[in-house]
Amino acid sequence: MKTSAVFSNAVATIGGGFRRETTSISLFSRNTLSLLPRNKLKKLQHQLCFNFPNTTTTINSTSNAHTIGMDSPRSTPSDTIDINWDTIGFGLVQTDYMYTMKCSLGESFSKGELVPFGNINISPCAGVLNYGQGLFEGLKAYRTKDDSILLFRPRENASRMINGAERMCMPSPSIDQFVQAVKKTVLANEKWIPPPGKGSLYIRPLLIGSGSVLGLAPALEYTFLIYVSPVGNYFNKGLSPINLIIETEMHRATPGGTGGVKTIGNYAAVLKAQGVAKAKGYTDVLYLDSVHKKYLEEVSSCNIFIVKVEERRIIVDELLNADEVFCTGTAVGVSSVDSVTYLGKRVIYGRDGADLVSEQLCSALTGLQMGLVEDKMSWIVKLK
Numbered sequence: 333m334k335t336s337a338v339f340s341n342a343v344a345t346i347g348g349g350f351r352r353e354t355t356s357i358s359l360f361s362r363n364t365l366s367l368l369p370r371n372k373l374k375k376l377q378h379q380l381c382f383n384f385p386n387t388t389t390t391i392n393s394t395s396n397a398h399t400i401g402m403d404s405p406r407s408t409p410s411d412t413i414d415i416n417w418d419t420i421g422f423g424l425v426q427t428d429y430m431y432t433m434k435c436s437l438g439e440s441f442s443k444g445e446l447v448p449f450g451n452i453n454i455s456p457c458a459g460v461l462n463y464g465q466g467l468f469e470g471l472k473a474y475r476t477k478d479d480s481i482l483l484f485r486p487r488e489n490a491s492r493m494i495n496g497a498e499r500m501c502m503p504s505p506s507i508d509q510f511v512q513a514v515k516k517t518v519l520a521n522e523k524w525i526p527p528p529g530k531g532s533l534y535i536r537p538l539l540i541g542s543g544s545v546l547g548l549a550p551a552l553e554y555t556f557l558i559y560v561s562p563v564g565n566y567f568n569k570g571l572s573p574i575n576l577i578i579e580t581e582m583h584r585a586t587p588g589g590t591g592g593v594k595t596i597g598n599y600a601a602v603l604k605a606q607g608v609a610k611a612k613g614y615t616d617v618l619y620l621d622s623v624h625k626k627y628l629e630e631v632s633s634c635n636i637f638i639v640k641v642e643e644r645r646i647i648v649d650e651l652l653n654a655d656e657v658f659c660t661g662t663a664v665g666v667s668s669v670d671s672v673t674y675l676g677k678r679v680i681y682g683r684d685g686a687d688l689v690s691e692q693l694c695s696a697l698t699g700l701q702m703g704l705v706e707d708k709m710s711w712i713v714k715l716k
C-alpha cells in the first residue's frame with residue numbers, strides 16, 4: 333500500500349534533510365512523512381510558478397514525420413508548429429516521434445529505436461489487453477530561458493518502473509536504458525517543448541505485455557514505449573485551489589495488492605468514483621485506506637499532503653482540522669486544496685493571507701525544474 337510517487341519523494345527528500353524543530357511543519361503524503369521547517373521554506377519563496385489557462389488546443393505541425401531516417405532524428409525549435417501556448421491544458425498533442433523497444437520474457441531489453449508517432453500493432457490476445465500486464469511512468473522536460481532542456485530526476489522514474497516490473501512479472505529496461513530512451517525521445521521532439529513558463533513536455537513511458545497469452549500467465553513478449561505531449565495545467569481551473577471529496581466505499585489500494593506500483597489497472601479502478609465526483613462539481617477524489625477506512629491514501633491522479641504541527645499518522649478527522657492541504661504529482665504539479673467534503677460535510681481551508689507551504693514548495697520545485705535556482709541535490713539532468 334506504499335504508493336509514494338517520484339514527485340512526493342522529491343518533496344520528502346527536501347524535508348528529510350532537516351531535523352524536526354518546534355516550528356517545523358509535518359508533511360504527510362499517505363504513509364510518507366517528512367519535515368520542512370518554515371524558515372527553510374521561506375528561503376524558497378522567490379522563484380517562479382507556472383500559470384496558464386486550460387482550454388482546447390489546436391495544433392498544426394509543418395513537420396513530416398514519415399520520411400525521416402530514424403537513427404537520431406532531432407527537431408529544432410526553429411521548426412515551426414502552430415500552437416497557442418497560453419491555452420494548452422493536459423490533453424494529448426501528437427508529436428513527431430515515439431521510442432519503442434521490445435524483448436522476450438526471460439531476456440533483457442537491448443536495442444530500441446525512434447519511430448514516427450502512431451498507432452501500435454498488437455494482438456487482441458496481448459497480456460496487457462487481457463490481463464492488465466502493464467505499467468506507466470510520467471515525467472516532464474522543461475525549456476529554460478537560455479534554451480537548455482532539463483529533466484527532473486529521471487533515474488527515479490526508471491527505478492520505480494523496475495520495481496513495478498518485478499511485481500508485474502515483466503522484464504524492465506535498466507536505469508541507463510530508460511534515461512537514454514527518455515533523452516532521445518525528448519530531443520527528437522524538442523520543438524514541442526513549450527517556451528519557459530508556458531508548460532512542459534510530459535513524457536509517458538509505458539511497459540506492456542505485448543505478446544499474446546490466452547491462459548493466465550506472463551506474456552511472452554514485452555514492449556517499452558515512450559511518447560510525449562506538451563502540457564500545461566492538469567486541472568481545468570489552472571492553478572486555482574481544488575475541491576476534493578472523500579470516497580468512503582471504493583478504495584485505491586489493498587494490502588498485498590498493486591497499489592504500491594504504477595500499474596495501469598490502478599488508474600482504471602478510480603474512474604467510477606472520479607466520474608461521480610466530477611458530475612457533482614468536485615475536482616477529484618481522495619481515497620481512504622481499505623482496512624481501517626480512515627487513513628488518508630491519495631487522490632486519483634496525485635499525492636496528498638496536509639500541513640500539521642505534529643508528527644504521526646493522520647486520520648480523516650484530522651484532515652478536516654488541517655491548517656493547509658495540497659496535492660502533488662508529476663502531471664498535477666503542486667495543487668492547493670480549497671475544500672474537502674466528507675460524508676456531506678464540506679471543510680474549506682482558510683487562506684488568511686498566510687504563507688502557504690504549497691506555494692513555497694511550488695516555487696522551490698519549479699525554480700529547480702526550470703533551472704532558475706542552483707541544483708544542490710544533483711536532481712536535474714541537462715539534455716542540451
Ligand code: COI
Binds near residue numbers: 470662664
Ligand atoms: C502522475 O502524475 O504521477 C500521474 O500518474 C498522472 C496521471 C494519472 C495523469
